[in-house]
Amino acid sequence: MASSEDMVSLLDEQLIVFYILTLKLKEAIGANLCIPQANPIARPIPLGLYKYNSAFKPLLRSQPLPLPPPPPPPPLPRIISKFQEKISQARRDEASSHWVTQSIYRVPKSLRDVDQTAYTPKIVSIGPYHRGRRPFRTMDRHKWRSLYHALDRTGHDVSLYLDAARLLEDRARSCYEAPISLSSDDFVETLVLDSIFTLELFLGFAHGFQGLNYSPNDPVFAVRGIMHLLQRDMIMLENQLPLFVLDWILAVQEGCEPSSSYRVAPLALLFFNPLMPIEEILRPMVTANPPDDRRALHCLDLFRHSLLPLRTLLTPASGPRPSFPSEQSAPPVEIASPTLFSASRWLPIAQKRRRQLIHCVADLRDASIKFWRRTDVQFWDIKFEEGVLYIPRIFIHDGTKSLFLNLMAFEQCNFKCRNHITAYLTFMNNLINSEVDVGHLHDNEIIENLLGSDREVAHMFNRLCKEVVSDINDCYLSELSEQVNLYYNKKWNTWRASFNQKYFSNPWTFISLMAAIALLLLTALQTFYTVYPYYKKN
Template identity: 50%
Template sequence: MVAVFNKDVLSWYLITLKLKETVDANLKKSPSPQWQPLPRNPLLTNGTPGAGGETPAPALLTTRQDPASVAFPAQSPAHSPKPQDPEWVITIRGKLAQARAEEAACPWARLSVYRVPKSLRDGDDRAYSPQAVSIGPLHHGKRRLRDMERHKWRALHHVLKRTGHDVTAYLDALRPMEDRARACYDGRVAWMPADEFVQCLVLDGTFVLELFRGALEGFAGDLGYSRHDPVFAMRGAMHAVRSDMILLENQIPLFVLDRLLGTQQGRPEQTGAVAALAVRFFDPLMPTDTPMHRKDRSMLESSVAASSATASFDPLSEPMLHCLDVFRRSLLRAGLQPTPPPAARLWPRMWSVPRRVVADKRRQQFVHCVSELREAGIRCRRRNTDRFWDIRFDKGVLHIPRILIHDGTKPLFLNLIAFEQCHHMDVDATPGGNNITSYAIFMDNLINSAEDVKYLHDRGIIEHWLGSDAEVAELFNRLCLEVVFDINDSYLSGLSDQVNRYYDYKWSTWVASLQHNYFTNPWAIVSLVAGVFLLLLTTMQTFYSAYSYYRPAA
């Protein structure tokens, strides 16, 4: 019994020792005391010397405080990280510093080749994407476009064979302008290594120049291509390739093409020659049923190539960005000027009662549709010019140039409109930054139905190769669905005021109604004349009856 008792006591004793050792070990690992006196500093005194000529600083420092915040109390700028900031705040400050650096660099000032915004390309992605060939880095390497790569290498081979140059001459010519070329693209092309980027510019740029020269000089002559070539011939895949080369995302800066052509010809610093070639190459894409007149084409080309262009060709007198910009400016040739607003005219009050009052000058449309304009006595007539945008209004008649609508018209206008939406034209010398958009919206307002298209087709204004008039109406109605546009900042704003002012007077409506109801065919005219004649006879009979009553015969 005693042995058992001693065993229990011994067990409790051992447990107590173990607990004591554990507590002691934890105490040794615990941090230093919370409050510690500061070391004496002879520079920190309270002004009353004590023993030894100095007084200990009365302040106490806690371990919860940051010593740097006490030693350096000055505040840092808002964007600089602070040691006491949490990690997520430091991340935010880093992003702000990055934004500040980007704002100072202003990279968008040099952009010219843009990614089409998602708001514009919804439902029409095919109209903005190349289908046969990629030009530039934005669509480089896509699987469905790789078949054309071997033809690009063939083009480069022909150039080297003709000129006797080594490929390094072209690589070295473009390498110094790599950063300048990268800055033109709004597509995050930083992922592409420098060597691959320069190779892409040389390969695609040489391909473009061969097409330009072949369209002007012929591929089978000095260029040395076979008449049966599947690409370098004026047939076969040429139409698809030309259509892809006008897309906004499928461009190469024009200064790159100028340097490549100048290197081929031994004049690396020349400019303007590529733009002149592009004007001729893209002539078949003009949205008219007749090509550009030879005289106009020669004037355009001379205005591009000459160092000092004439004033009548302002759109092509300044440096251009890329092929799409060249094509757009060639469309707006001959000094496009806005139509001035109409001067106030003194109409008789009885004929000038307006149907409505437009209180908001920021109208949502240029003009009414064709059907409504016809009811107001406004007619449409074809204007004999190949400048499809040059619309005039005179004495109740809209003079509209002829335009040809085909399968390539929609992608062409969509990319021109997207370029005007993305690029700030006011920094360029181009007169007006939304002229193509203005024309598209004007035609959209003018056409609401297949009947409107039929009327314009009968007047020789619209010629189309689509299946029906309804498809043409849908094409124009969908061109500018998500476009941001100020109708007052348009070259057609003054013309719109003239048309709407004419539309607002009742006299023109009464005359139009009379013509529409009583002068549509010979029988209606005969009925009208007979009715007027009977009315006159009835009036005369009534007069003589009344006259004989009041003044009977003697």
């Protein structure tokens, strides 16, 4: 009886243990499945219970606990994200830039503030910079008339020119410094319309507008007063078309091979001839087919080539740049050589500045320096010998100021240009301080003043070089300026000049001087003959 009771109690005890084990196992499994993601370690099952759950171990192994996802990276500081965005934009700008091919620039604000009117066209826009502005709408109608005349005269279809301009679109866009917001169709229209208008003016000026079927009373295409305004507008830096576009359109118009054509250059020089500040006989001629690296970039660059010989268009650091082809045959000019520029690089900056400064005409005259006109040379070829400053003649008219300012702006913007025009105008600005200086240069036939007032010429030269940065390592007149300053600093020259000006400026002072010298000699002779007999007697 006892044994059966013992068995019953033992069986009840096992059932209770099994029941407790089942509860503990259920609690452990539930705790493992419901723990938070951030804490993957759950409450462990007591080790003492593992001896009872050997039958459930395969079940636990078949259900591994899920791994939590990696935590998100901490957010970047705002300044770092801003810098990364700016750097990405700079990378895109660098990839899309065309620094080497740019040649038509926006005039810097520092230069434009000096004279707004010198850089802004008045009646006609050429190229995309000023396209569509209200002051040019009247001339835009005449551009369409020029296109009609060209198509009617040649019998061509307009699609021929549109296809040619479409081929040149990307290359032409890369020539402009400022971004062009025009669509592809608008830009192609600008190239065709402005090219035909420019070529009609060039051809009509060279061969006569009546030969191009224009009326003698045409308000634009006739040689009259408006032509001078057109010339002034079309030589401005912001009002340019690439010269290769004009060559290509002219070649298509005449049925020539576009790639080898260079016929626009002589026509352009003839058209802009009235703006020349020099004598026409000194300008070089144009060769027919120069190599690509010797061709001008646009009409303003072509005009600059015609003023300077080949040697002055060479850049010491980078070799020859696209220059005027016929200047190879120009006579050698004795200007500062590249070795002089390289030697001057080691001078202190203050000394380099002093080498470029020179006194005005009135002060140099006080040091007995004379001013003579130099003939048969270009206007920039200045020479100083034995106290005489030889300066070629320069013509000043109402378009000279705008012309010189745009030439200097082009030299300031184009890294391949040497600043010979800037150096020349800086030298003349130092020479001219007042209308008295202009009057003396005019009396010596150095300045041909067509403005009518010496004061206006002095004011023009004094404002030309305002806000212009002159390269102290690239000035072909530095050595000449130093020679003039050395001559000026000799006191004997100043005394001699003062004596000459005081006693030889007019005949009356000269007669008074001669009378005083004669009186002094007679007094000396009288004294001699008075004293001499006394000493002879003794």
